[in-house]
Amino acid sequence: MKLRHASAAAAAVVLALTATACGSGSDSGSNGDKITIGIKFDQPGLGLKTPDGSYAGFDVDVAKYVAKELGYSEDKITWKQAPSAERENLIKNGDVKFVVASYSINEKRLKEVDFAGPYFLTHQDLLVRADDTTITKVEDLNSKKLCSVTGSTSAQNVKEKLAPQADLQQLGGYSECLTGLENKAVDALTTDASILAGYASQKEHQGKFKLVGLSMSDENYGIGIKKGDSELKGKINKALEKMVSDGTWDKLVKQNFGPSGYKNEPAPKIAG
Template sequence: MKISKAVAAAAAAVALALTATACGGGSDKGASDGGASGDAKNKIVIGIKFDQPGLGLKTPDGKYTGFDVDVATYVAKELGYQPDQIEWKQAVSAERENLISNGDVKLVVASYTINDKRKEKVDFAGPYFLAHQDLLVRADDTSITKAEDLNKKKLCSVTGSTSAQNVKTKLAPEADLLEQGGYSDCLTGLENKKVDALTTDNSILAGYAAQDNNKGKFKLVGLSLSNEPYGIGLKKGDKDLQTKVNAALKKMVADGAWEAAVQKNFGPANYKSEPAPQITEGS
C-alpha cells in the first residue's frame, strides 16, 4: 500500500511538470515566432509608418492604408497570416532598428531605405521599391525644373532631413531652407506660397499629392536626386525569415499585385515609379 501511494505521488508530480513545461514552451515559441507578443499561430507584429499618406497611414477610423501596408499584408499572407492576424505597430524612423532588435516587431515595412549603417544592426529583405529624392512644387509653377533652380528660393523639409541637407550643401547652396516639424506643415506653406518647394523621397511626395484634398494643387518635378531602395527590416541573422520574405516579394511582383498596389496608392499623383527592383539582400 505504501509503494502504491509513492508511485501515485511520483506519477502526479511528473504529470504536473510535463504540463507546466508544455505551457511554458508554447508561450516562448509564440513570442519568438510571431513577434513581440502573442502566439505565432495567432498574429504577427509589423512596424509601419502611421503618418505617411500613400505609404503607411492610420486613418481616423482606425484603418491602415498605403503601399507599405499593402506590401506588408501580402508578405504576411505568404507567411501564413490573414489580415486580421496582423498587429500594426508605429515605427517612427529613429526607432526602427530598436523595434527589430528588441523583438517588439517581426518586420518593419516603413519607407526603410537599405544602407550599410543600418545593416550593421538589422538585416533586410528586398528591396521591394526604388524611390528617389525629388521636389514637390505648386501645379502652376514652371520656374523650378532642376535642383539648381532652388537658389534664392525657399525650400521646405522636416527637421533633420537628409534630403534637405543634400540639396542645400550639394545642389543649391543659396536655397533658403525652412525646416518644419512635419511634411503637412510644408504642404500648407507650399499651398500658401510661403515656400517654393518641398523635398523628400518621391514616393512620400506622391502620397501627399494624391490625397483627396491635395489633388490638382501640386506636382512632382520628376528629379532623381538620390536612390532610396526600400527594404523590409528584420532581426539580424534570421536567414530563414529573410528567404521567405524575399520569396513573397518576388511572387507579389510576378502575379501583378505589386503593380496594382503602386497604381492604387500613387497613381492619382501621376507618379511614374521605377519597375520593381531586383532582390539583392540575402543573395
C-alpha cells in the same frame, strides 16, 4: 510539512509559468498567431491611417501580402507607427517583427538592421506650390527654405551634396512639411517621388502642388528586419518574389499610385 510541500509546489509552478512567459517573447514582434508590423501612418499612397481607423497604401498592401505568406491573416496583424527616426529602434528592441515604411536601404542603416527586398524603386524629387516658377533644378534650393522629415535620407542628401546653402528645416512628419508649403512657411518639400505623388493626389491637395520632376537619388525600399535574422529574410524575399511573379505587385502599384499619374519603375531585382 504538507503546507511546506504545497508552498514549494506552488513556487515551482510560478517559476515554470514565468519561464514560459519569458520564452514566448523570444520571437520579437510576434506573439503566437499574431504579428506586429511597423508602417507609416501619415503617407498617402504608401502608409496612411484613415479616419475610420483602417490602414491603406502600397506599403500596407505589401505588408499584408508578406504576412499572409508567413502564415498571418490580416486580422492577426497589429499595426505600429514607425516614424523615420524610430525605425531602427523599433526593430532592434523587438517592438515589431518587420518594418515596411518607405524604408530606403543604405549603408548606414545596414550597420544596424538587415533588409529583405528591395520591393520598390523610386527617386528623390521636390514638391513645390503649383504656381512656383522659381524652382526648376536642385541648385535653386540654395536660396530657399526646404523642408524634410527628421531621420530621412532625403534631407541629408540635399544638405550634404546637392544644395548646401539651402535653409533646411526638418520636422516630425511630411504632413507638417506640406502644411508649411501650403502656408508659404517653406518653399519646397523633398523626399521620394512616390511619397510626394501620394500627397499631391489627395483630393484636398489636387491643383495646389506639383512635382518638379527631378531624380536626385535612387531609393530602393526594403523591409527592415532584425540584424542577423537570415531565416526571416529568406522567407520575406520568397514572398516578394511570388508577389511580383503572380502579378500582385503590378496590381498594387496601379491601385495605389495610378490616380496620381506617377510613373513608377519596374519591380527591382530582389537581393540574395
